[in-house]
Amino acid sequence: MGYDSAGGGLIDTRTGMIDRTIFSDQAIFDREMDLVFGKSWLFVGHESQIPNNGDYFLSQAGREPVVVTRDAGGDVSVLLNICTHRGMPVCRYDKGNAKRFTCPYHGWTFSNTGELSGVPLNSEGYGGKLDRSKWGMIKARVARYYGSIWATFDEAAPSFEDFLGDMAWWLREFMMGPDGEDDGLEVIDGILKNEIPSNWKFGAENAAGDLYHDVSHKSVQRVGLALTGLRTRHTWDADKAKFRMLNITFPAGGHAVRGNLYDVAGRDYQSQWGANPEVDAYFRDAHFARQKRIGERERLLNRGGVVFPNFIYNAANRTSVTSYVPRAPGRTEIWKWIFVPKNAPQVVKDVMRHYLLRYTGPAGMVEQDDFENWGSAQIGAESHLARRLPMNYQLRLGGHAQWAWPEPWIGAGALVDEGVSEHAQRIFYDRWTEMMTGQPQAFRREAAE
Amino acid sequence: MTAQGAPTVTTPTAIASTLKERVEDFLSYEAELLDERQFDRWLDLLDDDIHYWMPLVRNFEHSRPQDEYSRQDRDAAWFDEGKPTLTQRIKQIQGGDHWAEEPLSRTTHMTSNVRIVSATEDEIAVKCRFLLYVNRREDEVRLFIGKRADVLRVHGDGFLLRKRSIFLDQSKMLFKNLTTFF
Numbered sequence: 001m002g003y004d005s006a007g008g009g010l011i012d013t014r015t016g017m018i019d020r021t022i023f024s025d026q027a028i029f030d031r032e033m034d035l036v037f038g039k040s041w042l043f044v045g046h047e048s049q050i051p052n053n054g055d056y057f058l059s060q061a062g063r064e065p066v067v068v069t070r071d072a073g074g075d076v077s078v079l080l081n082i083c084t085h086r087g088m089p090v091c092r093y094d095k096g097n098a099k100r101f102t103c104p105y106h107g108w109t110f111s112n113t114g115e116l117s118g119v120p121l122n123s124e125g126y127g128g129k130l131d132r133s134k135w136g137m138i139k140a141r142v143a144r145y146y147g148s149i150w151a152t153f154d155e156a157a158p159s160f161e162d163f164l165g166d167m168a169w170w171l172r173e174f175m176m177g178p179d180g181e182d183d184g185l186e187v188i189d190g191i192l193k194n195e196i197p198s199n200w201k202f203g204a205e206n207a208a209g210d211l212y213h214d215v216s217h218k219s220v221q222r223v224g225l226a227l228t229g230l231r232t233r234h235t236w237d238a239d240k241a242k243f244r245m246l247n248i249t250f251p252a253g254g255h256a257v258r259g260n261l262y263d264v265a266g267r268d269y270q271s272q273w274g275a276n277p278e279v280d281a282y283f284r285d286a287h288f289a290r291q292k293r294i295g296e297r298e299r300l301l302n303r304g305g306v307v308f309p310n311f312i313y314n315a316a317n318r319t320s321v322t323s324y325v326p327r328a329p330g331r332t333e334i335w336k337w338i339f340v341p342k343n344a345p346q347v348v349k350d351v352m353r354h355y356l357l358r359y360t361g362p363a364g365m366v367e368q369d370d371f372e373n374w375g376s377a378q379i380g381a382e383s384h385l386a387r388r389l390p391m392n393y394q395l396r397l398g399g400h401a402q403w404a405w406p407e408p409w410i411g412a413g414a415l416v417d418e419g420v421s422e423h424a425q426r427i428f429y430d431r432w433t434e435m436m437t438g439q440p441q442a443f444r445r446e447a448a449e
Numbered sequence: 450m451t452a453q454g455a456p457t458v459t460t461p462t463a464i465a466s467t468l469k470e471r472v473e474d475f476l477s478y479e480a481e482l483l484d485e486r487q488f489d490r491w492l493d494l495l496d497d498d499i500h501y502w503m504p505l506v507r508n509f510e511h512s513r514p515q516d517e518y519s520r521q522d523r524d525a526a527w528f529d530e531g532k533p534t535l536t537q538r539i540k541q542i543q544g545g546d547h548w549a550e551e552p553l554s555r556t557t558h559m560t561s562n563v564r565i566v567s568a569t570e571d572e573i574a575v576k577c578r579f580l581l582y583v584n585r586r587e588d589e590v591r592l593f594i595g596k597r598a599d600v601l602r603v604h605g606d607g608f609l610l611r612k613r614s615i616f617l618d619q620s621k622m623l624f625k626n627l628t629t630f631f
């Protein structure tokens with residue numbers, strides 16, 4: 001395939017072929033930072049991390065370090081954690097409570113909304129002429145969405161809701177409690193961070209819709225993890241109602257959802273936490289409460305997905321968010337937030353916390369095998385010999401996907417394929433190409449033809 | 450073989466006679482079993498009610514040293530395990546299909562600075578420092594260093610591990626996976 005560091009010619013989703021250099025080339029990586037991460041809304045955290053006025057925590061907006069603060073009025077700011085004088089991170093604590101941050105180098109002081117409030121030697125050294133209003137911390141545009149907090153430093157980016165398009169409902173649904181209550185989650189204290197020797201896109205494309213990689217998780221399926229009483233890792237494995245497995249994509253934004261669409265509306269609850277009757281009873285009640293609250297969309301079990309480019313969520317009782325922090329073409333930091341339903345009894349929170357800690361992260365019995373395999377895929381992306389061959393994304397290639405299908409309520413902007421397919425990954429890379437080159441995606445061209 | 454029925458004597462009293470020597474011997478034996486991948490025999494050294502816990506480490510201002518490690522029973526942790534889930538983890542490693550440990554890592558566990566903090570007839574609280582070197586496949590190296598607080602339960606002529614708290618000296622996990630036991 002032709003090499004073009006602008007991103008053109010590297011990806012052909014009509015033939016299902018992708019040049020390996022998108023995972024390994026430094027120039028492509030540098031452009032991604034500007035054109036993909038620099039222009040997207042990025043997840044930075046959750047409101048439950050800053051319950052009180054003055055609370056703050058450190059996070060990452062893509063590769064950029066940020067402080068997320070709640071000010072005296074309760075508003076949330078996302079500030080680039082960089083002193084405007086010489087560039088020191090002004091805050092060095094993972095979290096805390098502060099009205100202002102004083103830079104450790106020369107002592108410039110910034111309020112928790114980013115204004116430069118104090119400068120040593122202001123009158124003697126600067127003659128009182130330093131325009132403090134010009135030297136505040138760089139502030140992001142902030143969106144708060146059902147408990148989640150998002151930021152972009154791009155003034156020209158569309159509004160957060162336009163950026164989401166019809167993905168909005170499914171993100172909102174993810175942020176609900178199991179009973180369908182909006183903004184129903186809280187973060188378990190402690191973000192799991194680790195580093196994998198792989199490009200950030202291997203994880204992102206996997207979350208978009210790799211329903212093909214069961215062999216990766218063979219060992220945990222054999223041993224069992226969910227408290228269903230079965231030897232599998234998902235709670236829904238215990239739900240024997242018939243469903244269609246969907247790869248739902250929202251091509252305009254590049255977002256995707258993996259979902260089980262159950263055949264019958266209002267299906268009965270089937271025990272999914274059988275090993276703990278109290279927890280099972282909570283989820284039984286929640287199952288029916290959710291059906292009542294959210295109506296016809298209850299038929300879809302939202303298993304997880306991606307908000308383009310790097311917000312990865314796992315749903316369906318594995319409530320967690322992964323943010324990929326790209327450090328280099330072959331080096332990615334993983335930040336992981338785990339959530340429990342905020343209104344659930346403590347025993348439910350405890351059981352879910354344990355289940356999640358055994359599922360996710362570098363000690364997770366599921367994700368260990370993902371990290372291992374993505375790290376290995378990077379070897380192939382960096383091999384000069386292997387680069388003669390593109391990577392293959394041809395699984396169920398060729399016009400199977402349909403718009404707003406099989407149910408219109410999935411969203412007018414949804415392009416959906418069924419079963420084990422690489423459809424969602426092709427759409428992910430179509431959107432990536434569009435952002436990298438400014439050229440419209442294949443699906444837009446097709447619509448115009 | 451259940452833990453409660455397992456023989457846990459490793460060294461004749463004639464050789465290791467003091468409590469400290471016997472505790473050190475137990476810790477070395479346990480490490481040896483892990484390094485030799487005798488995982489089932491390692492499980493036999495764990496009390497049925499073991500709590501095996503490795504908190505996260507966070508960076509806080511100096512006035513909040515108590516918050517450095519994530520809280521037990523509430524917060525996220527790298528490990529928060531009982532015997533059933535440790536057994537599951539061992540079974541996962543033993544199947545030949547757990548890619549993160551296939552082929553198996555080469556490990557060397559070292560413990561030092563062993564100190565008996567308190568001892569009753571039934572329980573002994575021990576602190577130590579550990580160094581765990583992991584090497585796998587061609588060139589993967591992981592080095593874990595930290596502190597451990599163990600509680601041993603006296604069992605027959607030997608001990609069973611009742612509680613293990615592992616305090617790692619790294620905040621962000623500097624490696625992709627945590628597939629080894631401490």
Ligand code: FES
Pocket residue numbers: 083084085086087088103104105106107108
């Ligand atoms: S670098 Fe921050 S005050 Fe100088």
Ligand SMILES: [Fe+2]
Pocket residue numbers: 213216217366370
């Ligand atoms: Fe996976």
